[in-house]
Amino acid sequence: MFDIAIIGGGVTGCAIARWLSKYELKTILIEKHEDVASETSKANSAIIHAGYDAPEGTLRSKMNVKGNPMFDQAQKELCFEFKRVGSFVVGFNDDDMKVLHKEKAQADKFKIPAEVITDIKRIKTMEPNISDKVIGVFYAPTAGIVWPFGLTIALAENAHNNGVKFLFSSPVTDIQRNEHGFIIQAGKNQVETQVIINAAGVFADEIANMAGAAEFTIAPRKGEYILMDRNVVPINHILFPTPTPISKGILVCPTVEGHTFIGPNAQDIDNKEDLSTSSAGLNEIIVGGRKLLPSIPIRLAITNFAGIRAISNKNGEFVIGQSKVDGFINAAGICSPGLSSCLAVAEYITETVKQYTSLRLEEKANWNPIRLPQKRLSEMNEDELSNAIKKRPQWGRVICRCETVTEAEIVDAIHRPIGAHSMDMIKKRLRPGMGRCQGGFCTPKILKILSREMDLPVTKIMKNDTGSPMVIGRLKQLESLPWKGDRP
Amino acid sequence: MKLLETDIAVIGGGPAGLAAALTAYNKGAKVTIIERDFELGGILQQCIHNGFGLTYFKEELTGPEYAEKFIAMVKQTNIEVLLDSMVIDLSSDKTITSMNPQKGLMKIKAKAVILAMGCRERTRGAINVPGTRPAGIYNAGTAQRLVNMEGYMPGKRIVILGSGDIGLIMARRMTLEGVKILCVAEILPYCSGLVRNFVQCLQDYDIPLYLSHTITEIRGTKRVEEVVISEVDERWMPIKGTEKIFKCDTVLFSVGLIPENEISLKAGVELDKTNGPMVNEYLETSVPGIFACGNVLQVHDLVDWVTMEAERAGENAYNYCTNQDRKGKLLKSIQTIPGENVGYIVPQRIQYLKDPKTVQFSFRPKIPDKECIIEFVSKGKIFDKRKAKHIIPSEMIIHKIAIKPEDMGENITINIRKNPKSIKEES
Numbered sequence: 002m003f004d005i006a007i008i009g010g011g012v013t014g015c016a017i018a019r020w021l022s023k024y025e026l027k028t029i030l031i032e033k034h035e036d037v038a039s040e041t042s043k044a045n046s047a048i049i050h051a052g053y054d055a056p057e058g059t060l061r062s063k064m065n066v067k068g069n070p071m072f073d074q075a076q077k078e079l080c081f082e083f084k085r086v087g088s089f090v091v092g093f094n095d096d097d098m099k100v101l102h103k104e105k106a107q108a109d110k111f112k113i114p115a116e117v118i119t120d121i122k123r124i125k126t127m128e129p130n131i132s133d134k135v136i137g138v139f140y141a142p143t144a145g146i147v148w149p150f151g152l153t154i155a156l157a158e159n160a161h162n163n164g165v166k167f168l169f170s171s172p173v174t175d176i177q178r179n180e181h182g183f184i185i186q187a188g189k190n191q192v193e194t195q196v197i198i199n200a201a202g203v204f205a206d207e208i209a210n211m212a213g214a215a216e217f218t219i220a221p222r223k224g225e226y227i228l229m230d231r232n233v234v235p236i237n238h239i240l241f242p243t244p245t246p247i248s249k250g251i252l253v254c255p256t257v258e259g260h261t262f263i264g265p266n267a268q269d270i271d272n273k274e275d276l277s278t279s280s281a282g283l284n285e286i287i288v289g290g291r292k293l294l295p296s297i298p299i300r301l302a303i304t305n306f307a308g309i310r311a312i313s314n315k316n317g318e319f320v321i322g323q324s325k326v327d328g329f330i331n332a333a334g335i336c337s338p339g340l341s342s343c344l345a346v347a348e349y350i351t352e353t354v355k356q357y358t359s360l361r362l363e364e365k366a367n368w369n370p371i372r373l374p375q376k377r378l379s380e381m382n383e384d385e386l387s388n389a390i391k392k393r394p395q396w397g398r399v400i401c402r403c404e405t406v407t408e409a410e411i412v413d414a415i416h417r418p419i420g421a422h423s424m425d426m427i428k429k430r431l432r433p434g435m436g437r438c439q440g441g442f443c444t445p446k447i448l449k450i451l452s453r454e455m456d457l458p459v460t461k462i463m464k465n466d467t468g469s470p471m472v473i474g475r476l477k478q479l480e481s482l483p484w485k486g487d488r489p
Numbered sequence: 490m491k492l493l494e495t496d497i498a499v500i501g502g503g504p505a506g507l508a509a510a511l512t513a514y515n516k517g518a519k520v521t522i523i524e525r526d527f528e529l530g531g532i533l534q535q536c537i538h539n540g541f542g543l544t545y546f547k548e549e550l551t552g553p554e555y556a557e558k559f560i561a562m563v564k565q566t567n568i569e570v571l572l573d574s575m576v577i578d579l580s581s582d583k584t585i586t587s588m589n590p591q592k593g594l595m596k597i598k599a600k601a602v603i604l605a606m607g608c609r610e611r612t613r614g615a616i617n618v619p620g621t622r623p624a625g626i627y628n629a630g631t632a633q634r635l636v637n638m639e640g641y642m643p644g645k646r647i648v649i650l651g652s653g654d655i656g657l658i659m660a661r662r663m664t665l666e667g668v669k670i671l672c673v674a675e676i677l678p679y680c681s682g683l684v685r686n687f688v689q690c691l692q693d694y695d696i697p698l699y700l701s702h703t704i705t706e707i708r709g710t711k712r713v714e715e716v717v718i719s720e721v722d723e724r725w726m727p728i729k730g731t732e733k734i735f736k737c738d739t740v741l742f743s744v745g746l747i748p749e750n751e752i753s754l755k756a757g758v759e760l761d762k763t764n765g766p767m768v769n770e771y772l773e774t775s776v777p778g779i780f781a782c783g784n785v786l787q788v789h790d791l792v793d794w795v796t797m798e799a800e801r802a803g804e805n806a807y808n809y810c811t812n813q814d815r816k817g818k819l820l821k822s823i824q825t826i827p828g829e830n831v832g833y834i835v836p837q838r839i840q841y842l843k844d845p846k847t848v849q850f851s852f853r854p855k856i857p858d859k860e861c862i863i864e865f866v867s868k869g870k871i872f873d874k875r876k877a878k879h880i881i882p883s884e885m886i887i888h889k890i891a892i893k894p895e896d897m898g899e900n901i902t903i904n905i906r907k908n909p910k911s912i913k914e915e916s
Contacts, residue, residue: 229618274710278619280727281569304614306622383586387490387594394590399575402525403751408590424624437751439612441628445639459641464624469711472641473738476666479640488527488573 002362003027004184006194008173010037013335014200015156016347021354022163024362029194031118031187032171036426037419038153043201043429044226044276044308046254046265047149048239049336050331051088051141053108054249060319065338066111066408068345069143075344080374081148082257088144088239089128091293092137097243098395100138103475108141115141127336128238132295138480144239148257149340150429154419159372161418163365168192170467182328183212196328196358199227203273205309205333214324219334222310224265225282231259231436233301240293240304249337251289258432263290263297264452267310274306303437310336321346323357330354375413378405400450400489401443403436408489415454422455425465444471452484459484491595495521495569496810498585498599500752502790503531504607505783505799512803514568518810521569521597523576523587524870529563530556530775531607532630533792534621535637537656540685542546555792579756581776600810601778603802604753604766608784611745618650620707625747629655629743637660644739648716649673650704654682656743661690665839671735674702674718676725679857681883683790688857704740705732713738735759746788763787767837770848771805772798780806787835787851790885817829823897828866839901845893857881867889868898880905
């Protein structure tokens with residue numbers, strides 16, 4: 002019997018899990034997929050917005066304004082990649098400039114640092130590759146970029162280390178009430194809990210329905226992206242076009258790793274699992290991206306992908322807080338600026354638990370806010386690396402040449418809390434396969450390392466969820482056994 | 490940290506690195522090969538089909554056999570071979586930072602460096618193929634490694650995009666393993682691999698090749714389930730209504746190779762638009778004493794040409810570090826310019842020219858043609874020309890051309906034109 006079950010291991014669910022791990026509670030996080038950050042949290046713009054643009058008075062605005070400054074302390078405690086690079090909203094004509102000044106007024110109201118820059122020379126110094134047609138920008142220096150998998154994994158690991166249980170590959174199919182609270186059917190498991198926190202992303206309406214708390218629906222809105230290779234179009238800031246009433250538009254954005262991406266477009270779709278990209282969509286974002294940054298060399302694209310925003314039918318507003326069912330709390334409808342808001346939402350939900358449930362939130366004496374990240378080659382100097390290889394030769398073997406990832410790092414990622422056991426889990430933690438060769442060289446090696454460390458045949462290694470094997474068998478006469486070697 | 494010194498450091502122990510190292514060693518240099526894999530031979534080790542060596546050895550060899558001939562020769566020498574060793578940095582003063590599990594982090598100070606890192610495959614992402622991203626999407630070369638070296642089957646029913654040589658070879662290889670190759674789709678109106686591979690790998694096995702077709706959607710959530718291919722117009726835009734759907738579990742991409750020059754960039758080596766380094770007639774890059782050969786310089790059609798190019802690089806690097814240099818002879822820099830129907834040219838410049846000399850040019854046409862004349866033009870005059878009966882982009886053209894200082898302007902343009910019957914051939 003748990004006190005709290007969080008349904009959904011996206012960034013919102015994991016942030017809530019981490020916040021609740023401060024208290025003497027029995028908490029479990031239930032996730033449909035094999036890993037955290039497997040849906041919306043894995044494919045989004047990875048921006049921590051400054052907070053000026055959501056309509057005043059909405060929860061989206063409040064959570065963003067509150068959530069943005071929370072990232073500094075969280076980064077110190079959890080060690081994820083986050084940089085306050087600042088954002089530009091780019092104006093090309095007088096109408097745009099009117100919007101930019103409006104945004105400046107709103108930023109002032111929220112006491113968010115911001116300025117409108119019309120000195121073209123200064124703009125060009127700050128952002129040399131920006132379109133020559135620019136006449137002014139709205140600059141918000143507190144906007145940042147984050148590694149969304151890294152953030153979600155850091156939150157999850159810290160929650161785990163502070164006692165939160167994680168149940169993976171367990172889609173919730175049914176919720177029943179009993180005298181204590183709820184019985185959740187999650188995959189093959191039954192989870193009994195007093196309180197449910199619904200952080201199920203695009204499926205949050207279906208989860209609410211199961212608990213008899215149908216108050217909203219979620220419509221999926223797809224956004225497509227193209228990721229460019231590192232250093233091909235260096236940019237310093239997040240570049241937004243001047244927004245229209247319905248969208249922030251197609252942006253050009255640096256990643257914490259020095260790549261550049263363009264996107265997203267916005268397409269309302271029917272299928273909540275439709276992560277396909279389309280020629281028309283990709284063309285749309287290329288055209289959009291080139292308005293801001295005309296020199297984007299599309300032939301140096303690394304990959305394209307799509308993510309899905311969870312848009313509530315409450316005017317796109319977050320649906321967070323107590324539902325009409327006792328003990329059932331929503332953290333739903335988390336569309337943009339959801340990533341920016343995740344820490345504030347976690348705090349808000351923690352308050353909701355205090356106010357609306359009979360659970361007593363007693364602080365743990367031994368709660369540890371610090372999550373130590375895994376040791377990375379990129380952070381070592383030459384002496385440290387030399388010593389590391391002497392102690393453990395696997396530090397001397399580079400497995401992924403594009404992102405320079407060693408065998409030691411891959412083995413460590415497999416054996417950490419919430420350890421990686423699929424290709425995508427390794428990729429989300431260390432980035433092999435995300436670089437310019439897209440796994441062309443490292444895939445066979447990582448398959449063998451996973452096979453050895455998991456003691457599973459290579460044929461049982463998945464790309465991500467069950468049913469996604471990387472290879473389907475061995476050549477005729479060969480046996481399918483775990484790979485046992487020291488030279489992958 | 491270990492500090493090593495050598496005359497010539499060769500980065501990459503594939504066919505280019507092996508031949509360059511042997512040549513430099515045989516001239517008298519101290520040579521070190523740095524290879525990231527566990528054995529020498531490079532990608533040849535996974536190319537278990539035959540067809541290698543017809544030009545260089547005058548016999549037909551498999552990839553591993555071709556490699557083994559050079560590996561055996563290297564074993565007879567004192568060439569230092571560092572295996573399982575990744576180069577993580579290269580500076581313009583020719584210091585290499587490398588590491589391996591046994592020796593740890595190493596600095597290798599060389600008088601000359603030969604870049605021989607080969608190439609990588611262009612990916613699905615680089616050509617922006619739409620659809621989902623399930624398991625079962627591989628580059629043809631990765632699939633080749635999985636099958637031929639690791640013994641794993643990537644899938645049972647496969648669609649291949651791109652008629653590059655690796656794709657064609659893999660179509661045959663997988664068929665022999667009992668896999669159904671449903672089709673090969675090629676966006677160009679002609680096969681982009683060698684003619685012999687088209688005949689021996691597709692025609693002989695009745696595998697359909699759809700020219701002017703591309704994949705317009707990949708479907709499937711966990712594993713590939715379906716692939717949609719469509720015909721394209723002259724601008725490579727898919728034509729509505731021409732869609733064909735194939736039920737399959739795997740897609741292989743064989744859509745071109747890209748010279749892998751991330752290490753070169755760290756030393757400040759200037760790259761051409763092909764992603765290969767800009768070199769002079771000595772195969773020397775923009776950084777003095779750093780040479781390039783093989784697929785890191787330009788993607789070759791035959792390994793035999795790689796070997797011969799690498800031998801030149803090995804000799805030139807030896808001459809560089811023994812000061813049998815071109816010092817004092819640098820008269821002018823002549824740029825080579827790809828003209829009509831020429832995609833690129835190696836070398837990109839000729840830097841040393843005092844007396845008449847012979848320069849080897851390699852280049853590829855942009856589109857196939859027949860009965861052509863290749864013109865070498867400078868100062869607005871054709872100073873040499875060669876006949877070409879058939880040209881296709883998949884086959885590299887190599888010509889040794891005599892260059893006279895008095896004929897040379899600022900640049901040399903190479904054009905490939907249709908042979909007008911009215912023009913009489915000069916000798």
